[in-house]
Amino acid sequence: SRPRVIVTRRLPAPVEAALSERFDAVLNPDDVPLSRQDLAAAMRDADAVLCTVGDRIDAEVIGAAPRARLLANFAVGYNHIDIRAAQAAGVVVTNTPGVLTDATADLALTLLLMVARRAAEGERLVRSGAWNGWAPTQLLGAQVTGKTLGIIGMGRIGKAMAARCCHGLRMRIVHYNRSRVTEPGVPCRQLPTVEDVLREADFVSIHCPGGEENRGLISAERLALMKPTAYLINTARGDVVDEDALIEALENRRIAGAGLDVYADEPRVPEALRALDNVVLLPHLGSATRETREAMGMKAFENLVAFFEGREPPDRVV
Numbered sequence: 001s002r003p004r005v006i007v008t009r010r011l012p013a014p015v016e017a018a019l020s021e022r023f024d025a026v027l028n029p030d031d032v033p034l035s036r037q038d039l040a041a042a043m044r045d046a047d048a049v050l051c052t053v054g055d056r057i058d059a060e061v062i063g064a065a066p067r068a069r070l071l072a073n074f075a076v077g078y079n080h081i082d083i084r085a086a087q088a089a090g091v092v093v094t095n096t097p098g099v100l101t102d103a104t105a106d107l108a109l110t111l112l113l114m115v116a117r118r119a120a121e122g123e124r125l126v127r128s129g130a131w132n133g134w135a136p137t138q139l140l141g142a143q144v145t146g147k148t149l150g151i152i153g154m155g156r157i158g159k160a161m162a163a164r165c166c167h168g169l170r171m172r173i174v175h176y177n178r179s180r181v182t183e184p185g186v187p188c189r190q191l192p193t194v195e196d197v198l199r200e201a202d203f204v205s206i207h208c209p210g211g212e213e214n215r216g217l218i219s220a221e222r223l224a225l226m227k228p229t230a231y232l233i234n235t236a237r238g239d240v241v242d243e244d245a246l247i248e249a250l251e252n253r254r255i256a257g258a259g260l261d262v263y264a265d266e267p268r269v270p271e272a273l274r275a276l277d278n279v280v281l282l283p284h285l286g287s288a289t290r291e292t293r294e295a296m297g298m299k300a301f302e303n304l305v306a307f308f309e310g311r312e313p314p315d316r317v318v
């Protein structure tokens with residue numbers, strides 16, 4: 001009989017059609033997030049679970065002896081999955097790298113431009129009906145073209161962001177990456193430490209993975225190294241930044257502003273952050289284009305197909 005695949009959220013129609021044709025797929029047409037109990041039940045009752053970044057798949061949810069043998073993650077980041085627990089329970093995990101690189105870099109650039117040019121503030125002004133017309137000193141932001149971009153994490157998305165900012169905005173690029181980057185794709189300088197990047201950059205854009213290895217990487221001490229005129233952009237994972245320290249730095253204008261697409265405890269966005277004018281806040285939209293979400297779904301599908309045909313899934317994490 002066909003493998004049973006529980007799909008935790010609603011997916012683009014062509015993806016759901018492909019899943020239903022090939023598998024005994026349990027879809028979620030109402031798109032209601034699964035509770036912990038539902039997720040644990042899915043691990044017990046299905047041969048595979050197609051999960052998303054909103055599903056916290058910890059050791060308890062995975063359980064000691066799940067029926068599920070594959071977690072097909074609909075995302076490149078997998079810090080919401082306890083990888084070690086999955087491995088211990090014999091569950092293979094796959095992700096969706098590559099297909100969301102451009103969409104995420106596009107969104108990082110959107111945030112960078114929005115926060116520098118105070119686009120969200122301007123938009124709120126117009127919508128409020130309070131705009132009185134052009135003025136020489138109204139809503140002045142920071143020039144972007146020609147400034148220095150600092151990238152933390154020069155993987156696929158970091159490189160795509162660097163290319164946009166180098167070619168489109170003639171920015172100088174410096175970056176930090178744990179290992180040596182041999183083909184950055186654009187003229188840039190790899191600096192030895194995160195601190196070096198924070199000190200030099202006018203814009204810092206985070207593109208490293210979340211989870212244990214990078215939790216709190218952008219700490220109070222490191223934020224204090226940034227120029228008071230600099231901006232922080234985060235489209236990676238909220239836990240990479242000490243959110244309380246960031247709020248304090250923004251409140252005290254120790255940095256100029258931040259553009260955020262991700263948060264430490266989504267969907268909770270601290271009230272103190274929402275009260276600030278010098279931040280742009282988006283609801284985790286990095287990969288949210290029709291093209292990319294469909295491609296991510298088809299990638300998850302291909303991983304499922306490969307696994308159940310006894311082949312090595314192309315995007316196996318563990």
Ligand code: GLV
Pocket residue numbers: 053074075076077078100286287
């Ligand atoms: C989305 O956040 C992803 O990691 O793909």
Ligand code: GLV
Pocket residue numbers: 076097098100101155156157158207
């Ligand atoms: C994501 O695809 C990355 O490696 O940056």
